[in-house]
Amino acid sequence: MTQTKKIYINELAKIVNRRSGTIRKWEAEGRLPKGLMPKRDKNKWRYWTHTQIFGSNGIIVWMRKNDMRPGRLMTDPDKENDHVHNLRTPKYLNGHQIRGVRTMVEHGRSREYILRKLYPRTRYTSPDALESALVKLFRENDWEFPDRFINGKTRVKVSDDLKRLEKTIEAIGGM
Numbered sequence: 001m002t003q004t005k006k007i008y009i010n011e012l013a014k015i016v017n018r019r020s021g022t023i024r025k026w027e028a029e030g031r032l033p034k035g036l037m038p039k040r041d042k043n044k045w046r047y048w049t050h051t052q053i054f055g056s057n058g059i060i061v062w063m064r065k066n067d068m069r070p071g072r073l074m075t076d077p078d079k080e081n082d083h084v085h086n087l088r089t090p091k092y093l094n095g096h097q098i099r100g101v102r103t104m105v106e107h108g109r110s111r112e113y114i115l116r117k118l119y120p121r122t123r124y125t126s127p128d129a130l131e132s133a134l135v136k137l138f139r140e141n142d143w144e145f146p147d148r149f150i151n152g153k154t155r156v157k158v159s160d161d162l163k164r165l166e167k168t169i170e171a172i173g174g175m
Helices: 009-016 020-028 050-054 059-065 077-088 095-106 111-121 127-140 160-171
Strands: 046-048
Touching (some): 009 050, 009 059
16 A cells, blocks of 8 residues: 555545444544545545554544544443443533533523523534433532423522421511
């Protein structure tokens, strides 16, 4: 194999043991580093050079460095806890977005406001799917997430102590 030979996507897929659609997705999502992006021939077909694939900074090294094994079913037993944690994080939310949602909650934003602002910036298929992911994430981490609007008002979670205090005040005829 010479340095000048063009390696097209089907051959690359066999070399790295991935489907060509996966490689196209890496390219489309910008996951491939700049130097590993494919070139195009006169027919606009993607191709890579030998160095881009097998070089010291090639695709194979990049895949090993980023632990890009196929599928979610296989994981190194030593990294099992990290793997399970990553599977439990919301699929289409990154850390920046999650911190943003937590900040919005801290500033008293409603659930509807949060969904309206965040949904267009995610890859979720619907606001309901995003809401479900956020509710699950917040519940798993014991964080407070605003309730839905009820009759035009936000239903706020009230602690048991505050509920007892309100009942006591009502019982003695106060406020």
